[in-house]
Amino acid sequence: MKFRNIEICIATVLLLIAIYSLFGSVNGYWTGRYSENAWGMARFREKGLHFNFFVNYMLPFIIVYVTVYASFIWVACSLPNKFITAQKWYNAFLTIIAGIMVTWGLFVLKDCLDRPYDDNVLPDSLFRELGVAVAVNAAIVGYVIFKQFVFWALTLKQAKSSWKTNTIVTDIIWFLLLWGIAMFGIAVFEPYWGFAFFLALIIPCCFIIYLVCFYHIIPKYYQQNENGPFWLMIVLISLAINIPFNGAYSARASYSGLSFVVLFSFIWMIQIAVIVPISLYLYKVKRERSAELNNLKTELGTSNAGLQFLRSQINPHFLFNALNTLYGTALMENAEKTGEGIQKLGDMMRFMLHENNQDKIALSREISYLHNYIDLQNLRIASSPNINIEVSIENIAGYDEIAPMLLIPFVENAYKHGISLKAKSWIIVNLFKKGNMLHLDVHNSIHPPKENDPERHHSGTGLENVKQRLALLYPGKHELVIRQNTQEFFIHLSLTLSVQKY
Incomplete structure (x- = not known):
């Protein structure tokens, strides 16, 4: 899946969560369980205005959520693929300005629906919401710049570092990007505190456990069939990681009447039950792909060696016939050393033609080839003292x-x-x-x-x-x-x- 699609999915999920968080107020309104001053109703009564729950309360929030969502999709997911990637900076600037203007107008509309009792709502909103619109779009542009920098840094890092370092750094940066998007959505949409705290504390805890498990514990213990030390390290390390993250979350949740020990233990056990199997599966997939890659490299190396040899051939059968002719001529002229050299050269060429393309050969054949090569080389230097x-x-x-x-x-x-x-x-x-x-x-x-x-x-x-x-x-x-x-x-x-x- 492309990163752009991941961004859109996360932003959409956060939008739905934010809208869902409003349904608590909807339920209170429908059942009549609200005070007379809820949702600013008192100010409407003071001005003699009718308060409409959906128009004056729900709709302003939905406008804010949808506007921020649309701005993110427009700036973060559309521009890089069109103008920034093509380095059309002027077009990118104009589209950002257009986005700011639309955001500004919608935020002003939100204020007018939210505070119709305020006589100065329109002039105040025009000034205040312009700054908010600029700030929202500037934050998204900053995110885009940071994202492009990260992609560039990853490309540079992969060219210099080892595989393990590259993958760890890549995993961390991807997590920080996605987690950062989610936290930005939390700051804007302000969903239920339990979800916000879970996303801020438990998700990073799970990711750290995954990193340690995938890159250290599984290769060191599980891969060596040391099941006892493997599970012992899983329990101890996951517990140590959970103490600050899960501890803070469970302590906050305990104020709602939940047992700290029960909640902490439940979250910890769920992490082990979910993260360890996922890590083992991903590690197995990685090893299988690495084995396939090594096999391909081996086959490629063998093929390249054979290809280089084939490219250097000039009709081997013709050469063998020519060598046999020279060998016979040398024997007829009593040139024994010349004939011996020609014979060894022919044996070497047959070796290279028939056995060089095999994966393995008998060691005795390799040694025989080595003898022939040395003897042939020594012919030209035999008279040098x-x-x-x-x-x-x-x-x-x-x-x-x-x-x-x-x-x-x-x-x-x-x-x-x-x-x-x-x-x-x-x-x-x-x-x-x-x-x-x-x-x-x-x-x-x-x-x-x-x-x-x-x-x-x-x-x-x-x-x-x-x-x-x-x-x-x-x-x-x-x-x-x-x-x-x-x-x-x-x-x-x-x-x-x-x-x-x-």
Whole structure:
């Protein structure tokens, strides 16, 4: 539901409550239970005027209530969607002035109906009610400005803060806006005191209990199946919150003959019976939506990885045929290293084409791909005496699974930034398994990129991508440490492995 519709609903409810509050006087009038001086009747008699209960008493109140209601709908709910949003300030100003004039005229009419016995009612009303009309519309305009500021602040806050902070702040601001509208209506319409006190004290109490329950007690206790501590915290915290709010309301109501203890306990128990189930339901809905969102993010990350790979392909079957031709030519010319490199490149391309799009692959396949990549890279630096490559990859047996292309970006980053044919360089790769944990350590030297390096301004993209994949695929099941000094870059990855399911 749009906020404008919520505003209209609240304003309409307050209008109906205000009109309903007049029916106590109507009942007294119909049954004849009123004094001779009730509703200002004595002044009518002094001037020899006939007092009409509906015209001289009911109608003035209804005019005030409906005028304030219509002014709120006109200024707060219509203008923002037409002129203020479109930044047509001149049109907005004219419509506000028109609203003030109509309000002024209706308030003057109210005075003339309410005090026809006053000889100066018209000139007095023209001056006094103009100020009232301006004040009412100014208050509503101030509310509109405050509302727009809140929406702007919420948008800015959501861009900077965490999800939990955003949602708590959003809930509080929405409550204050709606509660503020209701309290403004209470001040204008002056309904029955019990309703006014309930709205002013018990509703904020219920909202605070909801916040504590939804954002603290349920995640900490109920979600962990700690039912005893959960209900204990519900009782203690709700009681502590009820003491100032419910206590003040029940104390005021006790003057009417009600028992303070009975009323306090009744309101407190009703709060627990209503707020806790609602909070649990909303928390369950939130978790389900969060799970759906995480699944969508995971699928999107996998799809993006596959899409990026597909975009980089140039007819894979043609490339495989070309590689097979080059491999055969290399063997015919006794170029064994060249043939070996071509074969490894073909194996890597088949891996990327057939297994890269899967959710999980055998760990042995990922390690085989890692070996091929390292061997292929070492071919171009084999004759460089200043380069030291140390690789220790444990031969891991078993049925462990891993997300494809998860280890290679770290080794690829090392070869990309850690090798220089002119300066001393080193790469140290260590991969091993302890229990169900896989550990990868990669050290590499650091060399400043050349001015003509096309990848100079794109470094770090691969590591950022793998960080996102780890966060999506292994939440709470991995640890990634990255350190860097002036000479060396180091990463350590610890990963909880899963076992193949058949």
